[in-house]
Amino acid sequence: MNARRRSTDDGPVTLEQLLAAKEIVVFCGSGGVGKTSVAAAAALGATVHLGGKVLVLTIDPARRLATALGLEGLGNRAHRVAPEILKAAGIEARGELWAAMLDTKQSWDDLVLRHAPDEETAYRILENRLYTNITARFVQSHDYIAMERLYEIHATGEYDLIIIDTPPTRNAIDFLDAPARMGDFFGSRLLRWLTLPYRVGGKRGTRIINVASRPFYQMADRILGSKFLQDIAEFFLNFQSMYDGFVTRAQAVERLLHDKRTTFAVVTTLEAAPLHEAERFCATLVDRNFHLGALILNKTLPDSLRDPDGATAAGACIDDAGALADELLETGDPALADRDRTARVLRTVGESYRNFSVVAMREAELRAELARVPGVVVRIPTFSGDISDVDGLDEISRYLFSGPTP
Amino acid sequence: MNGPAPELLDRRLLFFTGKGGVGKSTMAAATALLASSIGKRVLLVEVDAKGDIPAQFEHSPVGFTPKEIHPGVLAMAMDTEASLQEYLRLNLRVPVIGRIGPLARVLDFVATAAPGVKEILTIGKIVWEVRESIEGRADFDLVVVDAAATGHIVAQLGAPDAIRELVDVGPLRSQTEWLSELLADPAITAVNVVTTPEEMPVAETIDLVARIRSEVNVPLGSVIVNRVLPELFTRADEETFEALRVPPPRDVLTARVGSGATDVLDAARLAVSLRRTRATHLEYLQQSVDLPLMYVPYLFVRAHGLRVTRMVADALGAELGL
Numbered sequence: 001m002n003a004r005r006r007s008t009d010d011g012p013v014t015l016e017q018l019l020a021a022k023e024i025v026v027f028c029g030s031g032g033v034g035k036t037s038v039a040a041a042a043a044l045g046a047t048v049h050l051g052g053k054v055l056v057l058t059i060d061p062a063r064r065l066a067t068a069l070g071l072e073g074l075g076n077r078a079h080r081v082a083p084e085i086l087k088a089a090g091i092e093a094r095g096e097l098w099a100a101m102l103d104t105k106q107s108w109d110d111l112v113l114r115h116a117p118d119e120e121t122a123y124r125i126l127e128n129r130l131y132t133n134i135t136a137r138f139v140q141s142h143d144y145i146a147m148e149r150l151y152e153i154h155a156t157g158e159y160d161l162i163i164i165d166t167p168p169t170r171n172a173i174d175f176l177d178a179p180a181r182m183g184d185f186f187g188s189r190l191l192r193w194l195t196l197p198y199r200v201g202g203k204r205g206t207r208i209i210n211v212a213s214r215p216f217y218q219m220a221d222r223i224l225g226s227k228f229l230q231d232i233a234e235f236f237l238n239f240q241s242m243y244d245g246f247v248t249r250a251q252a253v254e255r256l257l258h259d260k261r262t263t264f265a266v267v268t269t270l271e272a273a274p275l276h277e278a279e280r281f282c283a284t285l286v287d288r289n290f291h292l293g294a295l296i297l298n299k300t301l302p303d304s305l306r307d308p309d310g311a312t313a314a315g316a317c318i319d320d321a322g323a324l325a326d327e328l329l330e331t332g333d334p335a336l337a338d339r340d341r342t343a344r345v346l347r348t349v350g351e352s353y354r355n356f357s358v359v360a361m362r363e364a365e366l367r368a369e370l371a372r373v374p375g376v377v378v379r380i381p382t383f384s385g386d387i388s389d390v391d392g393l394d395e396i397s398r399y400l401f402s403g404p405t406p
Numbered sequence: 407m408n409g410p411a412p413e414l415l416d417r418r419l420l421f422f423t424g425k426g427g428v429g430k431s432t433m434a435a436a437t438a439l440l441a442s443s444i445g446k447r448v449l450l451v452e453v454d455a456k457g458d459i460p461a462q463f464e465h466s467p468v469g470f471t472p473k474e475i476h477p478g479v480l481a482m483a484m485d486t487e488a489s490l491q492e493y494l495r496l497n498l499r500v501p502v503i504g505r506i507g508p509l510a511r512v513l514d515f516v517a518t519a520a521p522g523v524k525e526i527l528t529i530g531k532i533v534w535e536v537r538e539s540i541e542g543r544a545d546f547d548l549v550v551v552d553a554a555a556t557g558h559i560v561a562q563l564g565a566p567d568a569i570r571e572l573v574d575v576g577p578l579r580s581q582t583e584w585l586s587e588l589l590a591d592p593a594i595t596a597v598n599v600v601t602t603p604e605e606m607p608v609a610e611t612i613d614l615v616a617r618i619r620s621e622v623n624v625p626l627g628s629v630i631v632n633r634v635l636p637e638l639f640t641r642a643d644e645e646t647f648e649a650l651r652v653p654p655p656r657d658v659l660t661a662r663v664g665s666g667a668t669d670v671l672d673a674a675r676l677a678v679s680l681r682r683t684r685a686t687h688l689e690y691l692q693q694s695v696d697l698p699l700m701y702v703p704y705l706f707v708r709a710h711g712l713r714v715t716r717m718v719a720d721a722l723g724a725e726l727g728l
Contacts, residue, residue: 031426031555032607062605272710273458274427302676304669313666317659324662328655335649345646348638349674355706356673362708384679386605 011375015265015400018293018376019046019161022263024154024256025293028166029267030277034298036061037387037396038267038380039165040069044097044390045397047086051094052160057150059102059142059167064388069099076103076110078153081390089390098159102167107145115245121238130235142167143177144250151253176288180254263293266374270300270363279371294376296400297367302381305360310353317350378402414627414726415441417596419536419588421551422630423559424600425610429632432710433600433702434552435462436718442478443719444728447546449539450481451532453553453562457483462715476712480546486527493530525558525565526582533585536594553597556610563589563597564622589624596627601691603631603684612694628698630722631688635681635704638674647674700725 012018019025019042027039036058043056055078058071066072069081078100086093109126116122125131143166150164256262264285268278278295285292304310317324325342336342380399387393414420415437422434431452438448449472452459457467465475470488472480532551538544554562561568566582566589573579589595597618601611611629618626639647649655651671660667692699702721707714 032428063609064605271427302672305673307666307669309664309666310669310673311666313663313670316663317667317670320662324659327662328650328658331655331658333649333655335645336655338646341643341646342650345639345643345650348643349647349650349670352636352638352677353670353673356677358706358708382676382680384676385683388605 012293013375014402015042015294015296015376015378016045016049018263018265020050022293023159023161023261024150024259024263025161025163026150026166026257026262026264027163027267028264028281030274033267033269033274034387035267036165037065037393038265038296038298038400039163040065040099041387041393041396042265042400043099043161043163044086044091044093044393045401046161046163047093047095047097048091048397049094049401050161053096053098053158054161054163055098055100055153055159057100057102057146057153057162057164059146059165061101062386062388064386065393066101068389071099071101076100076106076149085390089394091390091394095160100153102142102146102149104142104145107149111145111148111246112242115242115249117241121241125235125238125242128231128235128238130231147253147257148249151249151256154256176257176284176290180250258290260291263291265294265296266292267296267298269298270366272366275366275370282374292374294378295370295373297377297379299382300379301356301360301363303360305353305357306364311357314350314353314357317346317353321346321350414596414598415444415446415548415728417594417627418540418547419532419549419551419595420627421553421559421563421595421597421624422600423553423556423597423614425607426555428600428602428607429702430555430600431456431458431552432462432715432718433598433630433632433722434550435459435715436722438479438548438550439463439476439715440719440723440726440728441548441550442476443723446478446548448479449535449544449546449549450475450479451484451535451549451551452481453484453528453551459483459552462710462712464711484528484531486524489527489531493527523569525562526569526578526585529562529565529589530581530585533588536588537584540594556599556614559597559614560617560621563618563624567622586623592625595625597624598627598630599697600630600632602633603635603688603691605687608687608691611691615695615697626697628700629691629695630700630702631691632702633704634688634701635677635684637681638678644678647671647678651675 012021025042027035027042029035040056040058040061043054046052046054057078061069061071063072068085070079070085078098081097081099083093083096086097112125112131113122116125146164146167150162153159154162266278266281266285268274282292282295321343322339324346325336325339328336328342329339378400380396383392383395385392387396420434420437422430422437424430434450438450441448450459452468459481460467460475463476463479463481465481468475468481468483470482470485472482475481532549535544536549539546539549553559566585569582570579570586599611599614601607615626615629618624638644650659656667656671659671663670700722702718702725705714705717707717
């Protein structure tokens with residue numbers, strides 16, 4: 001219902017209108033669909049067409065792209081893409097393009113330093129062996145910290161538009177839950193239960209026999225060993241001291257994602273698995289009252305592969321290769337002097353067209369099956385080369401900023 | 407050492423990992439199908455439980471209990487909570503089921519935060535099945551794992567060691583010892599990395615191979631390069647092709663086969679460029695990774711399913727010299 005109303009509304013019909021109306025655009029999608037490049041290209045396009053100060057917060061760009069944007073070794077610091085880099089690529093930018101990478105570990109450390117009640121607690125947390133493991137390996141920690149950084153940057157009010165590339169997750173929607181889960185995590189009754197034996201004693205780490213002798217703790221002891229349990233409890237006790245600041249912040253992050261200044265752009269290719277994931281994601285966004293702004297179909301094959309004239313020509317190249325080669329012999333072109341070679345090349349060309357048109361047909365079918373789509377749908381063709389420099393981003397951005405897709 | 411690895415299927419535990427979207431599940435499913443076609447019985451474990459694995463066999467999703475989805479191929483979906491319950495039942499002989507409830511919740515909670523707990527429940531279950539099979543208590547010979555993606559696989563493979571670093575005593579610690587032993591045995595285990603000849607997947611593959619070597623004690627098997635585009639032309643053929651794309655030959659062609667001639671020539675041009683870009687990444691991979699490489703061609707097919715799984719299995723079989 002919602003999706004329908006949104007797509008028939010007077011809402012934006014081009015990505016340009018959408019970006020002009022929003023302050024934050026979250027690009028999401030499953031791995032390998034080209035999300036990072038599309039997000040960077042959208043930021044570049046916004047700089048060119050809309051002006052102002054545009055920031056792209058990226059998670060894990062390809063090395064060459066990071067180099068092209070001058071992002072290497074920058075950590076968390078935002079940095080302006082030098083106007084000369086854009087000029088060299090023939091791009092007239094009205095605004096400023098800024099870029100930043102997400103350094104998960106650094107961001108967590110900053111967060112602890114900010115929320116810990118005192119310096120001593122902060123360092124006790126930072127030095128805890130569980131803390132290091134959690135921030136490095138706890139999968140959801142990337143999701144949360146990305147959203148947290150977004151909030152932080154938005155709060156500075158320094159940028160007119162922030163474009164964020166989401167971390168690769170098993171499930172593209174995981175990061176939506178991250179703020180709420182973080183809040184739950186630190187406010188959980190389970191957590192209090194778990195740390196109970198260590199709190200009652202007054203002194204940290206003191207074991208109170210009557211609590212610890214309960215079956216639950218006995219069981220936990222048997223599996224995990226008491227030293228490990230104690231480590232965990234100590235870690236959580238320290239972490240809990242940050243509870244208020246943390247939960248308030250997690251709630252603020254969540255509100256920002258729901259804010260009407262924020263929109264989501266879902267990126268996918270026209271392959272079955274990523275597309276289904278994208279559809280699920282679109283549905284989830286709408287169901288949970290996030291603003292689904294755009295669907296970007298990336299790396300699509302050209303329509304000319306589904307042209308009936310093309311199929312006819314390909315068929316003729318295969319079936320009449322010999323006769324065609326004879327005729328081409330008469331052009332006198334030295335490269336066409338070997339009749340058998342010409343015939344072979346014609347057959348190969350025809351067969352290759354047929355092969356790729358099978359894939360193009362499949363893409364078209366999948367596109368036709370798309371149920372719920374947002375108001376803005378953009379299609380980007382597959383490029384023969386990699387997107388590894390500003391020129392490549394500029395090429396994508398031209399498709400992103402062209403008119404509505406028919 | 408860039409040749410195929412024919413003894414790959416003689417191991418007891420094969421992991422398939424790689425960057426998201428490169429076709430891990432397809433390779434795991436095809437390997438299982440291939441092994442079953444040479445008379446092995448295979449347990450196929452889906453770690454991310456997205457239902458991709460049964461779909462490759464045109465079968466409905468499966469649960470934690472293995473189910474035969476194709477002759478000789480059993481499949482199960484990993485579920486860490488079920489794995490914990492099974493562990494408690496088998497190892498601790500926990501008498502009252504009611505007590506598992508809150509404990510499982512707490513452990514799930516701890517697992518979310520504490521390193522290695524969720525991973526150990528995953529890897530523990532997998533290796534336990536391998537041991538059952540080696541000791542003749544299970545009805546399969548090979549365990550094939552559609553494993554976590556590059557970002558999480560190292561934590562999973564390293565979980566037994568990580569747990570030992572944190573847990574000083576108790577059954578969990580001693581249990582991790584035999585897990586590590588089986589995982590480290592090159593006659594038993596191999597981690598295979600799936601990639602495509604594209605920039606990011608290749609970069610991640612190279613990083614992952616290095617990380618597995620330096621951070622965990624689990625042997626690597628092969629690197630499988632998926633979606634390799636065909637080489638259309640030899641150099642001389644390409645000159646002929648380029649000659650066709652400009653007038654007068656192009657006009658001659660258009661006059662004979664119709665206006666679609668340009669579409670056809672452009673499509674071949676795109677195919678050649680795509681192949682060329684990928685060839686540079688492939689070359690870089692070949693130079694950077696000292697492991698047997700296997701190649702699976704790009705499949706120009708309309709839909710996925712058992713037929714495609716079989717095509718991939720055939721391609722892998724050919725690479726393995728079967």
